[in-house]
Amino acid sequence: MRVLITGSSGQIGTNLALRLQADGHEVFGVDKRQNSWTDDFRYLLQDLAGHYAPFPGGINGVEYEEVDVVVHLAAHAKVHQLVRQPHRALENVMMTFNVLEYARQQRVPIVFSSSREVYGDVHRFEEYGEQVADFAYTESTYSASKISGEAFVYSYARCYGLPYLVFRFSNVYGRYDNDLHRMVRVLPLFTHAISRGEPITVYGGREKTLDFTYIDDCVDGIVRGVEALVEGRVVNQTINLAYGQGNTLVYAAERIAAELGTEPQMAIAPSLLGEVTHYVADLSKARALLGYDPQISLDEGIARSVAWFREHRAAHPEDDVAVAADHEGTTQSAELGWKSLAPS
């Protein structure tokens, strides 16, 4: 297959591109940033978020190579950052629109990277099957960008017959995720801070429970999906991809500290605005349609991630500096201080 991956310099994009190439497929990436992890696949530097005139062979006048399928991963992917900077949520929608237009004109199927954030944080279910998403519970501007993206994908399927798969990911971690100066992700941040003997803060309380997905499991699910979509075996489906088990963030921090041979200094704080505090995926659909069978438990995944972190840090000692938390700003809606909502 010839696969176009948008967001190919990111964590999932880089891992996916390398895996597809290793499997003998041709990969062509697009990202607005250079890839800081590898030079092993070809990509184009382009900002996908503009309002561009229609252009059949590519995006914004740039002609792309012919491909068989598009995997659209490019996005601003940090929930709370999009609460503080909502224009980035709109950019996510623009990127999806531009990539959908390309796919429509080229008549190639698309895989869209959605998120468990579309389910909201209303604690209604033990496990989340794909059918329970209810968009009355749009938790954050990031969720809104993913819900809008999904809606555009579904509308292109109805109006133009565009074949798609939508994957809803959940807390993907491991290899190529510790570029903390660009994007603070929780497990790499904890690993970085604990390795430096610095305290960490768990936002969302001791009970905050998430479905952490090791990168190789996530990529394996995407590859199964891409193959099934191109062969026409599985088309127009929305599928959870995760590990299928909940673990508290506190437990994840303790496992990281144990792998680093130390004790974490942990503070507990209220949830950041817009963030989900309980999610466990129902994976029945991924198992049934794609034969997806995630292999890496959180304990094993953290052991691998910390080993990778140590190796990467040894090669990049310059990264061993304090990282500014990207949580400044609002943490609670009450702190936003809307005049009309102020208590009289």
Ligand SMILES: NC(=O)c1ccc[n+]([C@@H]2O[C@H](COP(=O)([O-])OP(=O)(O)OC[C@H]3O[C@@H](n4cnc5c(N)ncnc54)[C@H](O)[C@@H]3O)[C@@H](O)[C@H]2O)c1
């Ligand atoms: N990693 C997770 O836990 C997770 C969970 C749910 C959903 N997702 C979604 O999966 C996708 C990939 O996530 P990731 O973890 O690899 O994120 P990432 O931030 O590592 O990668 C996203 C890439 O998109 C690129 N990008 C952003 N704006 C762009 C623009 N205007 N033009 C071109 N490229 C642009 C970024 O430079 C980045 O390399 C995202 O859509 C994200 O929202 C990820």
